[in-house]
Amino acid sequence: MLIRDVRPWGGPRSDVDVADGLIAAVRPHDPAAVTAPGTVEGRGRLLFPSFSDVHVHLDSTRVGLPFRPHTGAPGVWAMMLNDRENWRDAEVPLPERVAGTLERMIANGTTRVRTYAQVDVDCRLEKLDAVLAAKERFAGHADVDVMAFPQAGILREPDTVDVLEASLRSGATVVGGIDPCSLDKDPKGHLDVVFGLAEKYGVEVDIHLHEPGHLGVFSTDLVIERVRALDMRGKVTMSHAYELGSISESVSRRLIDTFAELDIAMATVAPSVDGQLSLADLTTAGVRVGLGEDGQRDYWSPYGNCDLLDRTWQLAFTHGFRRDDLIEMALAVATMGGASIMRHDVPRLAGIADRPGVAVGDRADLLLVDGETPTSAVMDRGKDRTVLHDGVVVADGLSVVDL
Numbered sequence: 001m002l003i004r005d006v007r008p009w010g011g012p013r014s015d016v017d018v019a020d021g022l023i024a025a026v027r028p029h030d031p032a033a034v035t036a037p038g039t040v041e042g043r044g045r046l047l048f049p050s051f052s053d054v055h056v057h058l059d060s061t062r063v064g065l066p067f068r069p070h071t072g073a074p075g076v077w078a079m080m081l082n083d084r085e086n087w088r089d090a091e092v093p094l095p096e097r098v099a100g101t102l103e104r105m106i107a108n109g110t111t112r113v114r115t116y117a118q119v120d121v122d123c124r125l126e127k128l129d130a131v132l133a134a135k136e137r138f139a140g141h142a143d144v145d146v147m148a149f150p151q152a153g154i155l156r157e158p159d160t161v162d163v164l165e166a167s168l169r170s171g172a173t174v175v176g177g178i179d180p181c182s183l184d185k186d187p188k189g190h191l192d193v194v195f196g197l198a199e200k201y202g203v204e205v206d207i208h209l210h211e212p213g214h215l216g217v218f219s220t221d222l223v224i225e226r227v228r229a230l231d232m233r234g235k236v237t238m239s240h241a242y243e244l245g246s247i248s249e250s251v252s253r254r255l256i257d258t259f260a261e262l263d264i265a266m267a268t269v270a271p272s273v274d275g276q277l278s279l280a281d282l283t284t285a286g287v288r289v290g291l292g293e294d295g296q297r298d299y300w301s302p303y304g305n306c307d308l309l310d311r312t313w314q315l316a317f318t319h320g321f322r323r324d325d326l327i328e329m330a331l332a333v334a335t336m337g338g339a340s341i342m343r344h345d346v347p348r349l350a351g352i353a354d355r356p357g358v359a360v361g362d363r364a365d366l367l368l369v370d371g372e373t374p375t376s377a378v379m380d381r382g383k384d385r386t387v388l389h390d391g392v393v394v395a396d397g398l399s400v401v402d403l
Contacts (some may be wrong), residue, residue, distance in 0.1 A: 001391060004043030005029050007329070008358040010374045011275075015042060018364045021391040028167070040234040040386060040393060041367055042334045044065075046377050048331065049357030050365040050387055051308035052112035052338025053105060055239050055292025057129035057265040058134065059117045060100040063306060065091050065297045072301055074075070078208060082150050083299040084122050094127065098156035099134040107398045109367040110391040111142045112342050114267075116149040116176065119167045120156045128167050140403040141394040144236060144341055148172035148208055152192050161193055170199045175201070178208040180219050187222055195226045198235070206267070213275070217251060220244060228263045234263040234344055237391060241266060246275030260285040263273050263348075265341045269294040270315035273400070279319055283329060283337075286348045290338030291315055291330075308334055309369070309381045316378060325352055327375045332356070339365075363390035382403050 003016040024216035035041075053242075062068070090097065105113065117128040128148065135144040148167035154160050154177070168175060177194040182217035190299055198205045220238065230280050232234055238244075245252045256277060259266065265288035266277070283288050293311050296304035312334040316327045328359035329352050336357045340346040347356070358366070369379030370384040387395035394401055 001038055001040065002036065003040045003047070003368070004033070004035060004042055005044055005369055006047040007044065009355040010046055010048045013064035014047075016047065016358075018388070018391040019091075021364055023358065023360050023362045023364050026358070028298050040368070040388075042268045045368045045384065045386075046371045046374065047358055048374070048377075049335040049362070049368045049370045050076065050112070050288055050367045051108075051110040051334055052109045052190065052336070052342060053270055053292045053308050054112075054114040054237075054290035054338040055294060055339050056105075056115050057118075057298065057300075058098045058101055058113075058115040058131050059094075059296040060087065060300065061097050061296040062090060062099070062298050063101040063304070067297075067302070072300060075140065076179060077152075079300050081167070086299050087123075095130040095133050099137055101306060102138055102144070102231060103400050105308070106138060106141045106387065107395045107400050108307040108309065109369070109385055109387050109395075110306075110308050111365045111367050111387065111394065113142055114147060114174065114338075114342055116147050116151075117129040117167070117172065118151040118152060119148050119163050120152040121159050121163060121402075122152070122201060123171055124163055125167055128170060128172060132171050138393070141389055141400060143342065145174055146172050147174035147176050149176035149208070150178060153178065154190050155185045155186055164193070165197060168197060168203060170380050172203070176206050176208060179211050180207075181215055182211050187219055191222055191226060193399045195230060195232070198232070198247055199230060204235045204237070205232070206239055209241045211243075213246050216243050217247060217255070220255065224258055224262065227264060235272060235347045236262075237265040237267050237341060239267040240269065240271070241277070242271055242273050245277040252281075254275055256281055256285050256287060263289065265286065267338075267341065268315070269293055270311055270318050272318045272331045279315075279333065280329065281351055283333065283354075284351050286350070288337065288340045288348050289333050290341045291324070291334040292338070307381070309378065310375065313378050313381060324373070324375045327378055328355065331374055334368075365389050387403060
C-alpha cells in the first residue's frame with residue numbers, strides 16, 4: 001500500500017510505503033508519480049500514529065443513547081451503587097452499547113484499547129462477556145486488552161474473589177485493583193489478592209488509585225514493594241493517581257525515579273486537579289505514560305465522546321501547555337505512550353521531543369487528519385480522518401470500514 005502526500009508529525013510532504021503491516025519506506029512526495037489501486041490519498045494531511053486509549057470503561061457506556069441527567073452521589077462507593085442500580089435499564093442491551101462505542105472510537109482514530117470490565121457479585125461476568133464480544137467483533141480493526149476490574153472492591157462483598165478469578169479464566173488479560181486503603185480498608189489483603197492472581201494467571205496489574213495525598217503515596221509504596229519482591233517490572237500500571245505529586249518535590253522525584261527504574265506505567269484521563277506528577281518529568285525520566293477517556297457518557301459522568309484527539313486537547317489544557325513541543329508531547333503520550341503500555345516491544349517515549357511511530361519499521365497503525373501543524377490538529381480536532389490498523393484502512397470519514 002502507498003499512503004500518498006502526507007506530513008509525518010507535521011514534517012515535509014511525503015509518500016509512505018506500507019508492507020506486511022509495517023512502514024517500509026518514507027520518501028519525499030512525488031506529485032508526478034502514477035498511483036496504483038489501493039493508494040491512500042493523504043491530500044497533504046498530517047500523519048500520526050493512531051491513538052491508544054489505555055483507560056476506558058467500555059462496560060458502562062451510554063454513548064449513542066438519549067442523554068440522561070446525572071444521578072450519582074459523590075464518592076467511589078456511591079457512584080458504583082448508582083451504576084449498579086441503573087445499568088440494566090438502558091434503552092439498548094449492553095453488548096450492543098459496548099460494540100457501538102468501540103466502533104466510534106476506531107472511527108475517530110483509536111486502534112489500541114485497554115478497557116475495564118467490571119466484575120462483582122452483582123454483574124458477575126455479564127459486563128466482561130459484553131466487552132470480550134466487542135473485542136472479537138472488531139479484532140481486525142483494533143487491539144483490545146480487557147481488564148477484570150473489581151469496581152466495588154475485593155473484600156467488601158463475599159464471593160468477589162471467586163468472580164474475579166473466573167474472569168481471568170474467561171479471557172481477561174489484566175487484573176485490576178482499586179483504592180486499597182479507602183475502599184476495602186485492608187491494603188495488604190487487597191493487594192495480596194491482586195498480585196496473587198496476577199502471578200497465578202500470568203497477567204498484568206492495573207491499580208485504580210483515587211486516594212489523596214499521603215494515603216495515595218502510602219498505597220503506591222505498597223505496590224512498589226510488590227513489584228520489587230515479585231520482579232513484576234513492566235507489568236504494573238498506576239491509573240489516575242491524581243495526587244502523587246502533591247506532597248513535596250522530593251517525594252515526587254522519588255516516585256518518578258522509582259517508576260522509571262521498575263518500569264511502572266501511569267495512565268491518566270487528563271483530570272482538572274492539582275497535585276499531579278509532572279507529565280514532562282515523567283516522560284523525560286522514561287516512565288511509560290498513556291492517556292484514556294475513562295467513562296463514556298455513562299452513569300458515572302456525562303463526559304466522553306469516543307475521540308481521543310479531543311481528550312489530548314484536554315490533557316494539554318489541564319497541564320497549562322502553550323508551547324508547541326509540550327502540546328506535541330501530549331499527542332505523543334496519547335498515541336505511542338499508550339502503545340508502550342499495551343505492547344512492551346514498543347519503546348518508552350524518549351523525552352519531551354520524541355515523536356515516534358511514523359518511521360521505517362514502525363507498525364502501520366496510523367491516523368491521517370487535517371491540520372496545519374500537530375498543535376493546530378490538537379486545537380482544531382478536524383474530522384477529515386483516515387485510520388489504519390496493521391497496514392489496513394479500518395476507518396475513513398469517521399466511519400468504520402467492513403473488513
